[in-house]
Amino acid sequence: MKNSSLLDAIVTTPSPWSIGENDSCILEPDSSMDCYTFIMSGIVLNGIGLLGILGNIISMIILSRPQMKSSINYLLIGLARVDTVLIITSILLFGLPGIYPYTGQMFTYFYVVYPHIVPVVFPLSMATQTASAYLTLTVTLERFVAVCHPLRARSLCTYGRARAYVVVIIIFSFVYNFPKVFEASVKSEWYEDKNLTVYCVRPTEFRTNDIYVNVYVHWCYLIFMYALPFGSLAVLNAAIYKQVRKANMERQRLSRLQRREIGLATMLLFVVLVFFICNLLPLVNNIIESFHFNMDQTTKVHFIKTSNLLVTLNSSVNFIIYVIFGEKFKRLFLRLFCSHGFFSPTGRDSPDGATTNDDSLVSNGDRQSLRLYRQSTSISRNGTSIRMNGSDRRNGRVRMPSPGPCVYYPANRRKKDISNVTYTTQTSVPASEWEQANSNTTTF
Numbered sequence: 001m002k003n004s005s006l007l008d009a010i011v012t013t014p015s016p017w018s019i020g021e022n023d024s025c026i027l028e029p030d031s032s033m034d035c036y037t038f039i040m041s042g043i044v045l046n047g048i049g050l051l052g053i054l055g056n057i058i059s060m061i062i063l064s065r066p067q068m069k070s071s072i073n074y075l076l077i078g079l080a081r082v083d084t085v086l087i088i089t090s091i092l093l094f095g096l097p098g099i100y101p102y103t104g105q106m107f108t109y110f111y112v113v114y115p116h117i118v119p120v121v122f123p124l125s126m127a128t129q130t131a132s133a134y135l136t137l138t139v140t141l142e143r144f145v146a147v148c149h150p151l152r153a154r155s156l157c158t159y160g161r162a163r164a165y166v167v168v169i170i171i172f173s174f175v176y177n178f179p180k181v182f183e184a185s186v187k188s189e190w191y192e193d194k195n196l197t198v199y200c201v202r203p204t205e206f207r208t209n210d211i212y213v214n215v216y217v218h219w220c221y222l223i224f225m226y227a228l229p230f231g232s233l234a235v236l237n238a239a240i241y242k243q244v245r246k247a248n249m250e251r252q253r254l255s256r257l258q259r260r261e262i263g264l265a266t267m268l269l270f271v272v273l274v275f276f277i278c279n280l281l282p283l284v285n286n287i288i289e290s291f292h293f294n295m296d297q298t299t300k301v302h303f304i305k306t307s308n309l310l311v312t313l314n315s316s317v318n319f320i321i322y323v324i325f326g327e328k329f330k331r332l333f334l335r336l337f338c339s340h341g342f343f344s345p346t347g348r349d350s351p352d353g354a355t356t357n358d359d360s361l362v363s364n365g366d367r368q369s370l371r372l373y374r375q376s377t378s379i380s381r382n383g384t385s386i387r388m389n390g391s392d393r394r395n396g397r398v399r400m401p402s403p404g405p406c407v408y409y410p411a412n413r414r415k416k417d418i419s420n421v422t423y424t425t426q427t428s429v430p431a432s433e434w435e436q437a438n439s440n441t442t443t444f
Contacts, residue, residue, distance in 0.1 A: 033101075034101040034102040036305065038098055038103065040305045041095050041097070041305055041309070042095065042096075042099040045090065045094055045312050046091055046095040046098075048316050050091075052083070052084075052312065053084055055318070056080040056081075056083055056084045056315075059076070060080045062322075062329055062336065063080070063329075068332075070159065071142060071157045071159050071161065072142050074159060074166070075139045076139065076318075078166040079136065082170075083128075083315035083316070084315075086128040086311075089124055089125035089128065090125065090308060090312045092117060093122065094308045096109055096114070097109070111200070115186045115200055115201050116186055119181065119185070120181075122183070123180040123183075130172075130173040130177060130224070130225060131173040132314075132315060133225060134169045134172070135166070135169055136229070136233070136275050138169065140232075140233055140240070141232075142162075143264065143268050144236045146261050146265070179206075179212075179216060182204060182206045183207040184202070184203065185203070186201060187201075226279075230283070240265050241269060243265070244262050244269070263325070263327075267325035270325065275314055277310075278311060278314035279310070279314065281310055284303075285307055
């Protein structure tokens with residue numbers, strides 16, 4: 001969804017929001033343009049948008065689970081919320097209006113409802129697009145700190161800081177896009193022969209001011225929406241990719257926590273890659289407008305429709321990336337929404353997290369414990385086993401300590417009765433400096 005192109009699509013001929021040659025609100029028919037708009041916006045955009053809303057809602061449910069609480073997951077929840085609002089505004093501004101010109105359906109929405117909501121929905125859509133870009137940048141920055149500067153992650157990548165980042169980004173997005181509230185106006189026309197009043201969107205005098213258009217609409221948008229976030233994302237992800245590649249070459253020597261951080265960084269690299277791909281065409285459109293390159297009207301409208309579709313797609317596919325690359329995210333999704341299949345009501349994949357310590361979204365099935373082992377002593381006398389700092393007191397059986405933190409029902413191991421007293425002690429092994437530094441920054 002673009003800045004100037006979005007409103008230009010509202011006020012440029014020929015489009016569903018066009019000004020005709022006689023400055024009439026009635027749409028001038030264009031069969032080829034109407035067909036393209038109907039396919040790209042009326043069918044594809046609406047379909048992708050509805051699926052994207054569903055995927056984002058599921059993502060928010062899973063990431064909000066108690067065992068998923070972490071700084072980066074809170075950022076991803078904020079990103080999912082912003083993307084959901086962005087998809088809704090995209091459907092209202094492009095998807096639903098794309099149906100009428102080709103099919104003749106939804107006349108009331110096209111000529112009555114839509115023109116009245118544009119002055120409000122348009123600034124909201126631009127604010128959510130800004131927030132989505134900078135939340136993606138913040139997620140990347142968090143991964144950069146966790147992977148490239150792990151000793152600083154414990155103090156910088158906290159849950160409280162993540163909440164503050166989301167609030168600051170949302171406030172900045174609305175403040176930056178506030179002038180767009182004054183860009184659109186609604187014009188009404190009465191058609192006596194049809195006894196009908198229709199409405200259409202018109203740019204205000206404020207929107208047509210040359211200084212405002214050149215400075216704010218074109219150059220500020222190019223800098224704050226593309227140059228700054230794109231450049232930062234490119235630099236940060238290059239550093240992350242270098243570290244991930246180096247870590248994969250030494251994977252056998254990595255701890256479980258290190259492998260988890262690297263796996264999560266890899267997943268977020270794909271999130272950023274999709275962001276780059278889907279925003280490339282809108283960037284090209286904005287450059288064309290900023291430098292006033294000539295382009296025929298049909299090609300320009302095709303570019304605008306395709307750009308809006310790509311931005312909607314970008315806000316809709318993160319759920320799929322999480323399922324593919326997030327091991328624990330996938331387990332919780334299957335457990336919460338597909339529990340009647342291959343998963344029993346109880347077991348290792350319990351979504352409640354009451355008995356699991358695997359808080360990584362990309363654990364890849366590695367279940368070695370990150371916790372410090374507590375000292376424990378088992379005493380066996382004449383067939384009687386007593387666990388000194390536990391609660392197990394059984395006759396004839398000794399319950400051995402589990403090597404992992406997530407074994408819910410370990411098998412009881414029988415031991416031969418012995419007459420002498422036997423002591424078994426498990427001493428604590430301190431975690432490495434890398435693991436201690438990142439103990440509070442794990443995610444999926």
